[in-house]
Amino acid sequence: MRETSFLNISVRNNVKIIGEGTTTLLFGHGFGCDQHTWRSVSPAFEKDYRVVLFDYVGAGKSDLSAYDSERYSSLEGYAKDIVEICEELELQNVIFIGHSVSSMIGLLALKQNPSIFKKIVFIGPSPRYINEPGYDGGIDRDDLDELLDVMDSNYMGWSQMVAPSIMGNPDRPELGQDLAASFCAMDPGIARQFARVTFMSDNRHDLLYLNVPSLTIQCNDDFLTSQYIAEYIHQHTTGNEVVLLPSSGHCPHLSDPKAVIKAIKSFI
Amino acid sequence: MKNKAMNRYLKKDFLYDELLCGFVSFSPDGQILSINKTMASWVGINFQEVQVLNFKSLMTKSSMLYYNMVVDPLLNLKSVVSEISLKFSGSDGSFDALLNAESYKNEQGKLILINATVQKITDRKRYENELLREKRHAEEEKRKYEFLFNSAPNQIWTTDAEGKILTVNERVKDYFGITEVTDVYGLSGIFREDRQKYQTLWRHSLANGTAFQGEIRLQGIANIPEWFMITAEPYSDKDGKIEMWFFSSTNINKQKMLQIASQTEQKISLSNAYKTLADNQERFVSIAMNQSHMIRKPLANILGLVQLLSDEDASPEFKNLLNMLLVSVEELDTMIKQANKTNIPDLNA
Numbered sequence: 100m101r102e103t104s105f106l107n108i109s110v111r112n113n114v115k116i117i118g119e120g121t122t123t124l125l126f127g128h129g130f131g132c133d134q135h136t137w138r139s140v141s142p143a144f145e146k147d148y149r150v151v152l153f154d155y156v157g158a159g160k161s162d163l164s165a166y167d168s169e170r171y172s173s174l175e176g177y178a179k180d181i182v183e184i185c186e187e188l189e190l191q192n193v194i195f196i197g198h199s200v201s202s203m204i205g206l207l208a209l210k211q212n213p214s215i216f217k218k219i220v221f222i223g224p225s226p227r228y229i230n231e232p233g234y235d236g237g238i239d240r241d242d243l244d245e246l247l248d249v250m251d252s253n254y255m256g257w258s259q260m261v262a263p264s265i266m267g268n269p270d271r272p273e274l275g276q277d278l279a280a281s282f283c284a285m286d287p288g289i290a291r292q293f294a295r296v297t298f299m300s301d302n303r304h305d306l307l308y309l310n311v312p313s314l315t316i317q318c319n320d321d322f323l324t325s326q327y328i329a330e331y332i333h334q335h336t337t338g339n340e341v342v343l344l345p346s347s348g349h350c351p352h353l354s355d356p357k358a359v360i361k362a363i364k365s366f367i
Numbered sequence: 368m369k370n371k372a373m374n375r376y377l378k379k380d381f382l383y384d385e386l387l388c389g390f391v392s393f394s395p396d397g398q399i400l401s402i403n404k405t406m407a408s409w410v411g412i413n414f415q416e417v418q419v420l421n422f423k424s425l426m427t428k429s430s431m432l433y434y435n436m437v438v439d440p441l442l443n444l445k446s447v448v449s450e451i452s453l454k455f456s457g458s459d460g461s462f463d464a465l466l467n468a469e470s471y472k473n474e475q476g477k478l479i480l481i482n483a484t485v486q487k488i489t490d491r492k493r494y495e496n497e498l499l500r501e502k503r504h505a506e507e508e509k510r511k512y513e514f515l516f517n518s519a520p521n522q523i524w525t526t527d528a529e530g531k532i533l534t535v536n537e538r539v540k541d542y543f544g545i546t547e548v549t550d551v552y553g554l555s556g557i558f559r560e561d562r563q564k565y566q567t568l569w570r571h572s573l574a575n576g577t578a579f580q581g582e583i584r585l586q587g588i589a590n591i592p593e594w595f596m597i598t599a600e601p602y603s604d605k606d607g608k609i610e611m612w613f614f615s616s617t618n619i620n621k622q623k624m625l626q627i628a629s630q631t632e633q634k635i636s637l638s639n640a641y642k643t644l645a646d647n648q649e650r651f652v653s654i655a656m657n658q659s660h661m662i663r664k665p666l667a668n669i670l671g672l673v674q675l676l677s678d679e680d681a682s683p684e685f686k687n688l689l690n691m692l693l694v695s696v697e698e699l700d701t702m703i704k705q706a707n708k709t710n711i712p713d714l715n716a
Contacts, residue, residue, distance in 0.1 A: 131436055238428065245429035245454065251499060252452040253433070322423075322435045347396070349435070 108187040112153040112180055113160040116188070117141070120148035123190050124367075127181065129199030129223075129350075130297045131290065133159025136198065139356035140363075151188070155180055155204075157289040166289060174200070174300050178207035185215045194367050196220040198352060199323065203302040210308040219313045220363055223349050224332060225324040226302040234303075235327050243298050250291050303335065312338040314366040316359060320347035340366065389464070389485035393422040395442075395478045406485055411458020422483075427454040427461050442470040442481060452492075455485065463492035522595075522616045524553070528609045530573055544588030558584035558592035565597075576601050576609055582623065585616070594623035659703055666703070670696045 108114070115134065124144050126137045134152035141150050154161040155177050170176035181204065185193060195216045197205040202224030209216050228236045229243060238246075313336065317329035326343060333339045342362040346355040375381065383390065389406025393399050399422050407414045410425045423431045430453040441448050451466040468483035488495075516523055517537040524535040531551045540546060543556055550556070557565050561584045572579035579599035584592040595616040601609045673693045677686065 131440075238432070242428040242432070245427065246432050248499075249429055249433045249452065249454070252495065253437070322432065 108183045109153075111156060111162045111165045112184055113162075114184055114188070115152045116149060117152070118145035118148055118150045120144075120146075122148050122367075123151055123193045124148045125151045125153075125181070125185070125190070125193045125195045127195065127197040127201030127205055128154065128158065129197075129201050130293055131158075132198070133161075135159070136350070137352065140352045140359055143356075143360045144363075148194075151184070151190070151193075153180070153184055157286070157293065163286065163289075166286075168292060171289075171292065171296065173296060174204050174207055174302070175211075177204045178211055181205065181208035182212045182215065185212070191215060192217040194218045194220070196222070196363065197224070198222040199224070199349065200297045200300070203300060203305070206302060206305055206309055209311065210305055213308075213310065216311055218311055218367055219309070220366060221313060221315045221332070222352060222359065223317060223321055223324050224315060225328050226306060226332060226335075227300065228298045228323070229301075234331075235325070237323065237325055237328070238298060243295075246298070247291060247295060250287070250294060303331075306332060306335045309336045309339070312366075313340070314362065315339060315341045316344060316351060316362050317341060318344050318346050318348055318351050318354075321349050323349045342366075386484075388487075390483070391422055391485065392480060392482050394480060395439075395470075397421040397423040400480065409457055409462065409485070409487065410455055425455050427456055430454045438466070438468070442468060443478060446470050446472075452488075452495075463488050519615075522614075524614045526599075526612045526614065528611065530569065530612070533611060542585070542587040556585055556587070558586045560584070560592075569599075572599065572601075579612075579614075582619065583616075593618060593620040595619060659706075662703055663700065666696060666700055670700070 113134070124141075126134065126141055128134055128136045133154040137152060141152060144150050157163065157166045157171060167176075170179070181195075185191070185208075191214055193216050195205045195208070195218070197203075197220070199222070202219075202221035203226060205216070205219050205221075209219065225236065227234065228238045230236045230239055315329045315332055317324065317326055319326075329341050329343070333341050344351050344355055344358050344362075346358065348354050352359045369377070384404040386403055386405050389409055390403040391399060391406055392401040399418055399420055402414075402417055404414060406425075407417045410417065412420070412425075417425075423434055426434060434451075434453065438448060438451055447467075447469050449467045451468075453464055453466050454461045455464055465486045465488055466483055467486075468481050470478055470481045473479045516534075519536065519538070522536065522538045522542060524539055525533045527533055532548050532553050535548055554562060554566075565581060565583050568581045569579055571577070578601070579597070581597055583595055583597050585595050586592045596619045597614065597616040599612045599614045602611050602613055604610045670693070673689055673696060677689050677693065681689070
């Protein structure tokens with residue numbers, strides 16, 4: 100398959116375009132991952148679609164110098180990455196597939212530019228992670244503060260432990276085996292801010308802007324989200340389908356890629 | 368020498384269960400396969416019950432999230448992870464621990480089992496938290512300093528003890544149109560004609576450790592030299608050794624140009640005043656000369672006539688009167704001469 104790289108935004112976001120189809124599938128990775136997270140899923144679409152993969156600024160092989168802590172202090176900044184990629188590649192009527200926090204980032208991109216997507220797929224989405232009376236996001240505010248503490252206290256060891264394995268393998272072939280070697284490659288400071296921004300986000304009111312058909316793929320036992328949240332999204336949007344997968348975990352595109360491919364194909 | 372009593376404590380089962388740290392074996396999804404008594408007692412769950420739990424469920428929620436997001440993927444990537452700081456739920460509140468783990472894969476390369484030790488670090492953690500708090504405080508202070516550094520209206524920069532530039536604030540970057548410092552001594556930013564003056568002053572400050580102050584022209588991106596008041600103070604460490612210099616420069620171009628302009632104006636007006644005075648003096652001298660000439664002419668006549676009368680025969684009384692008249696006329700003449708001298712100041716003196 101032909102693989103093309105563009106300049107500027109495409110370089111900044113390490114955009115990869117694979118496949119020859121006329122309809123574009125844009126895959127957005129989740130928190131702590133990069134585009135390699137799609138390796139078990141995206142090839143299944145390359146024959147019939149143009150597959151566009153990218154890394155958010157601060158993740159994977161994106162241009163770290165483009166990281167602006169003010170811009171990326173909210174998910175809107177990450178959504179801007181998507182809008183800018185679509186603008187540079189002149190993409191419209193795209194089918195966006197977002198994992199985890201990318202689900203809501205995709206929704207915010209649609210809010211910023213309502214004509215870019217014609218369909219959206221959410222994998223393990225959550226419009227709000229923090230609990231509040233009447234809403235079970237899954238995480239207490241205190242848990243989040245403690246999580247940031249845990250990230251801080253592992254800050255030093257983390258980078259020391261992880262750096263050699265990444266540096267020694269520029270092509271990272273072993274990435275084929277795991278979810279988030281890339282998470283570890285992420286600068287701990289950026290990872291911490293991304294975690295904070297992700298877990299502090301509240302996009303429940305943005306669900307109103309979901310004006311295109313959408314699909315939610317939700318695992319049975321997910322440490323970050325839940326069927327309750329999938330149901331919440333379903334109830335607060337129009338044209339949203341839910342597919343519940345029996346597999347456990349937060350990353351069905353890695354643990355059960357066949358089921359994910361099947362669900363996406365029948366939706367699009 | 369080993370004896371019977373000792374043997375009990377050296378048995379492998381005993382060592383495993385009573386190990387001074389927790390020891391857990393679990394499957395990749397966290398299901399506990401084996402756990403020692405130390406760990407079971409730390410988490411405060413009955414030994415039989417704990418064996419069927421998920422290892423991640425023994426952690427606090429935040430640590431479980433961190434484990435899922437970071438440690439799990441790491442164990443897929445490499446076989447050993449060490450010194451991961453986590454919190455576990457204990458019988459009397461949560462406790463901090465360090466996790467060391469080793470993962471094992473089957474022949475197909477699939478992860479099948481993880482062995483982990485859990486070491487309590489409650490006291491050490493307290494100290495670490497203290498350090499962490501200090502670190503955050505220091506970071507906060509640094510942010511404040513940077514804010515101040517960049518929001519100040521002046522150009523501010525620092526150099527090391529030898530005068531090499533360390534940091535510059537946004538004002539400096541804006542003025543010189545740079546994103547980073549390439550000229551470490553910053554000389555290229557100083558207007559050519561002022562470089563020597565700057566270097567002389569700066570060398571003096573560097574050699575003596577005394578504050579620097581000078582009016583120097585800088586030439587920025589606009590390529591027009593402008594006057595700045597540049598000051599620098601040395602910053603010394605605890606032992607009194609100069610560690611760095613804090614520079615600040617304020618644009619005084621407007622004042623300086625006004626000052627230069629007003630100095631020129633003053634010079635012109637002063638020389639005009641001198642010229643007026645000289646003109647006036649000349650006029651005055653000429654008037655005075657004319658006046659004295661005009662007055663002294665009739666006086667000379669009187670004097671001549673009095674002298675003529677004195678030659679005539681006359682009574683001694685009359686002569687005496689003439690003599691007195693002569694003296695008075697001469698006195699008047701002297702007075703006029705003197706008045707001329709006194710009233711015309713010698714402006715060339």
